[in-house]
Amino acid sequence: MKVHGLPVKRQKWSSDFGEWFRDILINAEIMDYRYPIKGSGVWMPYGFKIRKNVLQIIRDLLDNSGHSETLFPLLIPETSLAQESAHVKSFEGECFWVTHGGYDPLKVRYALRPTSETVIAPMLKLWIRSHADLPKKLYQVVNVFRYETKATRPIIRMREVEPFKEAHTCHTSAEEAEQQVNEAIKLYKQFFDDIGIPYVVSRRPDWDKFAGALYTIAFDLLCPDGRALQIGTVHNLGQNFAKAFGITYETMDGSQEYIWTTSYGISGRGIAAVLIAHGDDNGIVLPPKIAPTQVAIVPVPYKGKEEEVNQACADVATKLKEANYRVELDMRGDLTPGNKFYYWELRGVPIRIEIGPRDLANGVVTIVRRDSLKKQTWKMDDVVCAVKRFAEEITRDLRTNAAAWMKERVYRVNSLGEAKTLLKRRAGIVEVAWCGKEDCGHSLEEAVEARLLGFPEDTTEKVDGKCLVCGESANNIVRLAQAY
């Protein structure tokens, strides 16, 4: 149950952030990564609850914006995967392949879905007849599989990626597909804002877009080690998949037209992001909305006062439960109050309430915020109001602090040397001017030894600069970072 001794200041995490993350997952009982297959993990009971609460936010956002949840098969016949040429080229080397059923070799081998465009397309072809069937907005929450050759990391780079929330939409026009991309970006912003995760939104360069897409827009979080983590992507697929699978609809005037499609996804990284953006030396820190336990109540008994203290704790627990908070009353007899504090801090429970004999005598409770670890005493009668207020403050402060931390680490520079130095020491995200030519982009990545995240989609700012590679005048900013 040891949490590795990291300095509390987040900017000092970089040296052993990876170790912190691996340890916290098992110590806080989120994911056990010791399964005999590399890149597969087990969502443990506590982690499963966090996962469920995070997914519920996404589900609510999608359900309330006209998306319908569905569930499509896992297996893809190789013949389907191969129908969109750019898609298969990118994915065939990354798929796990099923070749046998029992003792029989299969006639056509099956890929474990790496993503579901080619699973859904043959069904869309059956379902879509006319403009009246459009738009269609579907999503599913599933596992997907990538035969990663890079080093795997729990949640962040898995071979069995679980969960993967993928939405797939169909439209009658390019404009409508474009609007859907914008809606998806808006929904994802709401989701990340809701759990306090900061991000930059960038249009990926052409060579880094999703295979089969017209373009890809991605959300990146800066991790404490100065590396960018892609936490969500939105793809405009144009008519590529529609043409590959022959998905047409009858227009108002009776002609047949290919549909336009989009897809967008958030994986388990959306859960990892919460742990990464808010965690500290003592463990994870959960925004109240997704915390399986929002309030932990710990009696601090004193000889002869056990009964009164325990009763007061039980009363407070009852009050908070009646007010619909998720409460744990920690009456374990084999742990000291100190052990219990440690236990709940590690697990990121946003609010802890302690009641000891002195609190009891004064008619107060001691409330401790997990994010700041600050203690305050409150009148016992006002405990529900206090919890409401603290929950709001924690939600706000987690978001504000994480955003401020990340914002400080976005640098605008004018020279390759400066960019390279910042990126080499993983200072954060570096913005430079770029002419937009693919050659210069590749040269840029090579020169600074980092990844091009793409053009900002979250600002319309133009610069009056020069491309750092070819020297031509450049209006566009482009972002670079070391990336996971």
Place this chain on the structure above:
Amino acid sequence: MKVHGLPVKRQKWSSDFGEWFRDILINAEIMDYRYPIKGSGVWMPYGFKIRKNVLQIIRDLLDNSGHSETLFPLLIPETSLAQESAHVKSFEGECFWVTHGGYDPLKVRYALRPTSETVIAPMLKLWIRSHADLPKKLYQVVNVFRYETKATRPIIRMREVEPFKEAHTCHTSAEEAEQQVNEAIKLYKQFFDDIGIPYVVSRRPDWDKFAGALYTIAFDLLCPDGRALQIGTVHNLGQNFAKAFGITYETMDGSQEYIWTTSYGISGRGIAAVLIAHGDDNGIVLPPKIAPTQVAIVPVPYKGKEEEVNQACADVATKLKEANYRVELDMRGDLTPGNKFYYWELRGVPIRIEIGPRDLANGVVTIVRRDSLKKQTWKMDDVVCAVKRFAEEITRDLRTNAAAWMKERVYRVNSLGEAKTLLKRRAGIVEVAWCGKEDCGHSLEEAVEARLLGFPEDTTEKVDGKCLVCGESANNIVRLAQAY
């Protein structure tokens, strides 16, 4: 959108029950079975909602009885699967095998989980140290895979079985494991009772138990075609998996002891059962608790009265939503009221409310029960009370009628000839006396050309009979049926 013309009386379904079931799944937009891989289906939006509501009942039952939800990997290294000898022998010919990652052959091939005992065992070995870690009660809702060589059927016999709710528990003694089996049976009874599904509970004969179990207890539903459908199983695994995987715990007195385990599962058949047990010629019939839409409100407008009628419908919808009912106000302009009635009946919506000008004039609504199709008028002011009452009545009547139908089809007979005749015409479940010897059991199955479901576990009744095969005196009843 055509529902095949079946006679309304359920006992006459047998000839085309299979066709009815296939058609209803796609017509009511539950599952689309036309995916390019045989035995894989797509849960469509409406079906997904039914699936979710059914699963929620199971989840609540398990969560409230000390089970924790988790999520384990899909892939099983062949070396793990092979650790329990009876288990691998039964499953290796039924597994889908992953042999390649990208272009590389895997060193050890992976099975797609056919069930998760051998996935969970290596983790239990890591998690369980002492008696303080026990009991442990975990479950997950996942997809499992069986390379079925029999004809596949939507939901009922899939190659990708989805969902599969599987629980896995660990205990310190044989008695505790036995108690857990009893708890599981109790929970499953509650689940099936809750959605009105009748069943018999039987201890499977030894040759038909789960591979690796001491014994298996199964729930069977009788389908309208007279065949038994296994809808849930509970296995006492004894110490078989513990010994195979070396899972021990330290007892109170410091010695090491193997744990005892159980597992129990309900698949998508738990959802199919609702459709099968309650459906009729007009479509499916859903118990209110799991109906995605509990009340459909259809205006029956009359020229010049459209506005008032629509307003009255909207008011009733608001009232019912405020009372937390799931309501659809069907204002579609391109469908006649008759089309709408048909639409909601097909989808099994338990209560339909119609409001026409005459209802309006009388201050009443017309309420139609989906199960009986009976109409009644009620004061508009009392509509919430009426819906509450009808929902309760429908829940009760669905259960009562389905149970009565099945009970009538359980026959107790004294001769092989009689048994054979009943089973040949798929009259239902046949109970006979059996000495209990395996040889006689096999002979019995052969003689009557049916499957031995096993000994009743839902009655302690003993008979004073003779085994129909060897003629020896027999106190035990055994059940036989044509089975899916």
